[in-house]
Amino acid sequence: MLVGAFACAHTPQLLARPETEDRELVLRVHAAFARVKQRLEALRPDAIAVIAGDHIEAFFLNAVPALAVYVGAECAGTFGRYRYRFPIHEPLARALVEAGIERGFDLVYTQDAPLDYAFYVPLHFTMPAPSVPLVPLHINVYLPPQPTPKRCYEWGRALGEILDSRSERVVLMASGGMSHFPGTDRYASPAFDYDRRLLDLLSAGRGHELAAVTAEELDRAGNIELRTWITLLGAVGDAKADPYCYEPSWHHGNAVVEWPVGEASL
């Protein structure tokens, strides 16, 4: 069953801060991550299913899956001086692939792919103790044509239904967002107003409206990674978002959000 839902920024500058980054801002995002960790400790999940956009790391141009599930025994990756290794909740990962395929989603699965900071940055700060196995879920966000927001929402709805049919307590965590434009002329001018309107809409429980946004709109607003959030929204329906923080840095709208679901919404 789905017992919790969160979205977390994953900018690597939150983990390894260069001098270009405002230290106080970084610490405020860390404080929001600490709240997520406390919630995870209270929710006692059996697995955390992390929905992340691939930063052209797990997959290159030899194969660009729109939607993929990592079904290895464990996952590993590095960032700077950090070496990460997490066990996978293999029965759940396998069940998501099988039930997803059964429902008509032509999922790719992999047992061998390096995972990147989209997975590790939020988990570095939010992984509860004792640690919880993962199910990494990939969405293609950087290599057009990406899956449509509508398709992401539908995959999320299917995920929610599949999870609710399972006995494990599962937390969904969407990694990424909000507005940023790495590698482009707009790097230093994200669309913060777009982000704020989006957070208002999510706080009003109108998340389903995001299933209708276009790929062009997401690209224009620096929100191609919002596909991970939209996938999560398919699972949480119109639960009202509880934003823990929105911290716009000079290049990135950093948000941490919870959607109270299950017992938390009662």
Place this chain on the structure above:
Amino acid sequence: MNVTAHYRFPPASAYRLNRCLFAIKSDAAFRSRFRADPRAAAREMGLGEAESAALLDGNRDALVAHGAHPYLVFMADLRLRMEREAMTFEYF
């Protein structure tokens, strides 16, 4: 997706260039070879002259004009700068 999008379909003509940027970003052994001898590393990846020149100059606009993916340009450059300039970080 139109031609004014920030992130566009990577043209097949830019495959070698994108593969080279991906290797700089994600393959530490290749990155070392690139730092030691960028021309030889670019040749190893089969880049054309104009692509090599753009890469060696670190000219983002020229690379993107050749079909390089902006995120790969960004991260390849960052990884190189982290090593070359020994950027200092506060690790949390």
